[in-house]
Each structure stands twice: as C-alpha cells, then as structure tokens.
Amino acid sequence: MDHEARLNSLIKRVADAPAPSRELFAEVWFATTGKQHPDIKGRFAILMDATAWTEAALLTVACALPDWRVVTKANRGAGEALMLPPDHVGSVPECFSDTVRHAGGAALAILQAMLVAKAEGR
Structure with missing residues (x-):
C-alpha cells in the first residue's frame, strides 16, 4: 500500500473508531512519525500504557508535523481539533473549515486532523 493510500485508510479508521485504542495509536505513530x-x-x-490518549496524540503530532500547533476542545466525551501550520499568524478563526469533530474524544480528533493535514501535503 502506498503512503497516500495508507494515510487515507488511517483517516477512515480513526474517524470510525468509537474510542482510542493502543493498536490504532501505534499504527498511526509508525505510519507518520518516521525514525524517532x-x-x-x-x-x-508510557503514555499509551497510562491511557493518556490526548498526550499520546499530541506527542504524535509533535513528531509527525514539527512546528505545527494544535487547537483542541473537549466536551462531554466528544472532541475537536484544528491543525495550524507553522506559518499561521494571528488568532484562530472562530469557524475554520479544517476543524475535525470526533465523538470519540479530543485524542481521536487530534489524530484525525493530523492525518488529514499530512494527506493533504500541508
């Protein structure tokens, strides 16, 4: 499977995941972070063993898209995430088209937003 197809497959798997899992996080990590x-x-x-999913997702972003910023919000189990490229200046727009909403929580929203950014070649 080529890199683009793998990213697209992971985007769908993360979008469809009802909750974070060690297997899914590990697969995203190895597909996106390169040699660490x-x-x-x-x-x-350690973060995965502690089920510290949001922190594990943020570490994945830091390794996969260095210098990018993540804006995230959680609300009653659901979560939102927005990826801002290094050259983004100013405040976060109130309504931004690339915001990912995930019923499974902020950690999955972060992973999905990061995968979309990588797949779009940002």
Missing part, C-alpha cells in the same frame, strides 16, 4: 529517538518512543509507549 528511543526516549521519544519510550515516552509514547
């Missing part, structure tokens, strides 16, 4: 220092990999594993 063992300390970073260890930190990711």
Whole structure:
C-alpha cells in the first residue's frame, strides 16, 4: 500500500473508531512519525500504557508535523481539533473549515486532523 493510500485508510479508521485504542495509536505513530529517538518512543509507549490518549496524540503530532500547533476542545466525551501550520499568524478563526469533530474524544480528533493535514501535503 502506498503512503497516500495508507494515510487515507488511517483517516477512515480513526474517524470510525468509537474510542482510542493502543493498536490504532501505534499504527498511526509508525505510519507518520518516521525514525524517532528511543526516549521519544519510550515516552509514547508510557503514555499509551497510562491511557493518556490526548498526550499520546499530541506527542504524535509533535513528531509527525514539527512546528505545527494544535487547537483542541473537549466536551462531554466528544472532541475537536484544528491543525495550524507553522506559518499561521494571528488568532484562530472562530469557524475554520479544517476543524475535525470526533465523538470519540479530543485524542481521536487530534489524530484525525493530523492525518488529514499530512494527506493533504500541508
């Protein structure tokens, strides 16, 4: 499977996931972060063991899209995430078309938004 097809498959799997899982997070990590220092990999594993999903998602973004910013919001189990590229200046628009909403929580919204940004070649 080529890189674009793999990203598109992961976007769908994350979008359809009812809740975070170790298997899904690991697959996204290995598909998007490239070669990382063992300390970073260890930190990711610790976060997953602790089910600290939002922190694991943020670490994945930091490795997959360095210098990008994540704007996130959680509300009663659901979550939203927006990826802002390094060259973004100013405040976050109130209504931004690339905001991802996920019923499974902020961590899944963050992963989905990051995967979409990578797939779109941002």
